[in-house]
Amino acid sequence: MSELAAAPATFTLDGREIAFAPGQTVLQAALAAGCYVPHLCYHPQFRPHGSCKLCTVRIDGHWATSCTRPARAGMTVESNSEEINHQRLLLVQMLFVEGNHFCPSCEKSGECLLQAVAYDLGMVSTQFDHFFPDRPVDASHPQLLLDFNRCILCELCVRASWEVDDKQVFSIGGRGIGKRLIVNSESGRLADTDVAVSDKAVQVCPVGAILRKRVGFATPIGARRFDAEPISAQALRDAPRPLAKAREPT
Amino acid sequence: MPTATPDLAHIDAVVERYGGERSNLLQILIEAQEPEGWLPPAAITRIAQAVGWPRGRVEGVASFYDFLHLRPAGRYRVRFSDNITDQMAGSEALLDRLCSQLWVERGKVSEDGLVSVDSTSCTGMCDQAPALLVNGYAIARLDAARIDAIAALIRERIELAQWPAELFRIDDNVRRTGPLLAPGFAPGAAIAAAIARQRAAGAYLAHDGSALLVEELKRSALLGRGGAGFTVGIKWDGCRRAADRERFVVCNADEGEPCTFKDRVLLARCADLVFDGMTVAAYACGAQRGLVYLRGEYRHLLAPLREVLARRRRDGWLGRAIAGEPGFDFDLEIHLGAGAYVCGEASALVESLEGKRGVPRNRPPRLVEVGYHGHPTMVNNVETLAAAALIALHGGAWFAAIGTPKSTGSKLMAVSGDCERPGIYEVPFGTPLAELLAECGARRPQAVQVGGASGRCVDGAEFGRRLCFEDLPTNGAITVFDDSRDMFEVARNFTRFFAHESCGFCTTCRVGTALLDRLMGKIAAGRAGRYDLERVGELNRLLKIASQCELGASACNPVVDTLARFRPAYERRLLAGGFEPIFDLDRSLLAARLATGRDDAAAHLEGRS
16 A cells, blocks of 8 residues: 555634544544534543534534534534534533532532533523522432432433443433433432442543542642643543544644 | 332233334333333333343333323323314313313322323324323313213223223314325225336336336425425435345324324325335335334324234235235334324434434434434335325326426325314415415414424415415414414414423423523513513524424424514513513512511512512
């Protein structure tokens, strides 16, 4: 095979040429190339989900969810515009009013993706009326706390439990605004499932919904994950770089 | 959490009847629930073990559908259709009447566990409203006498099978016929014609030789009849060309769009035409298996349809070597839905057929590439398949000669609301709305909802428009509102529908429809200002660009349209100022006033007492 095999295909993102590998989604290629697109339910280790809608972009004039859209050569993608970022802000505000997200008393504050994305998008208020849903807290497990008030239904724990832990501790139940996280026991309690503290599903929660007990507020303000760097920088560092071997992204 | 010991033997028998197949999970849940009317936790555990899926997954499926109950719901589960047409016909008063006769509160189970009464989304009986479902079976043309009769039957604990048959009679109300509704279609005629056309051309069938039938479909320019209007010939061709040889034909009989009932009538009167359509579709794209997704609200059609299928098998129109054509093997089965409008969305429907929650899929890939269990799948509306059968029989040119150049053929219109003669009118595409309004005897029409809740609302200035894709597109639902109707309440009814039916997958629709529902509630309570009306446009824009499917994208349509055409209905409910919070600020200090025994001016907000 010649070293001069065809150059990687590219698409344009906000005027910049982005190389991508076959099979990559628009979001994956963007992150790998160092272009941040806000997202919550995407995680590099799991199959794309497409539910949070924060990664919505315009592709050739049509709106699309970039984490589930396969990259194609010649696409013109628009992401970092005032209009699109405004729509993303609305979505984050909707997530805030849907649950009960009280940052000042939350153990995840400073380490929370929802909070970090909200800061990144310049959110200063929730704008909409809060729903104040009546959601339970499941403290049945000796080491783990489930606070459903903070769940943003990203389904990362569902995917991790199935794809990595080979269990299915977490599932989704209900419909519409009543959609909720459920656990795999007849009693409905976490303590009656086969969850383990070492499960990937426990580690992967981006917000304060699945927490280890007795370690809250262990990291002082100033030393927390998002104190040092905004999420827009950190997401790029975590993105896999499949083209690194073939050629450096331009 | 209520617990009960389920009849495990019954559950095991149901699971066995369905081969323990995960795809049949929804059917298993529906039947497993029958004896007690709900699914106790132990039943969910048993079913999960039997099909080999995690318990959480099965509970997740059961909790998605309105007609499956994870809490006791009573031996008789009465659900009043709460579409605007039912309400206009007096459903609310009748619901209250039944509750009072049964000493049960709306939304609750009676103390003896006998009955629960509640509302449910449009059951598709708008031409004979109000209607209800009792344990999934429809009773229409409700009035005080019928309600009293139902109450008596429930109080005396008469088995549903022993109830007077007349109660369950559903009328077709066909007012005007055309090619689809014309009587005299011979079962199998379309199949025979398709095969004959292929033989005459000397080509072999299915995978390699079905091109001729697809040619006719393209020549006909048939557009899908479910509402989306996709070009059927292209869809069939896409499936035919798929690399994967295992293909499926699916009939979307989940007709859940509020105010729509035309597929119900087609299935009741023209089942052979529809099944001929499915079979020629299978012939065209090389499918060997077909599935009908029948909405749970049309459960009364299940047994009659199965009888039609049995007859067609006996006559050789289903099964192996259909019409003597070697290799042309095709059979089909009917799956029930269980109360979820979103399952009318093609990819959500396929998810439901696979025994999962009805959540619309990410695209690409399209269903004709990756569909049912990953195989190429063609999902078509009932009426589309019926039209396809006629095209197979008479040819594409015959079809294209009817209607307009872009909207060929005839269309079943389901007319309801304030009119003398609600029912089904089959008209050529391009018919002016005004003609239909005159024919149905519309009474002093103020507005017409065209295409159901997700369609458009038009006022008198637009009655001259033509019903076709290029002017006023419609899936067939035509609902008339006379000049006494409050168009704000109409929009509010549709808004609540979308909030209830959202699958909840994407942030946009899940929270967006809930926000809109609350906004309409705020307006209804007289607490909204101009600021709130301005939020509608913003929500509409977001839902149109970032929703997972068309449910979210259409959810704001009723409000946007009625706001544009019937603004006074909103304006007269607004507060004088620009903005008020959703709650009463002064009232929220009431507890403090009571606790301190104060009612002086300083204990109230400025300017109020």
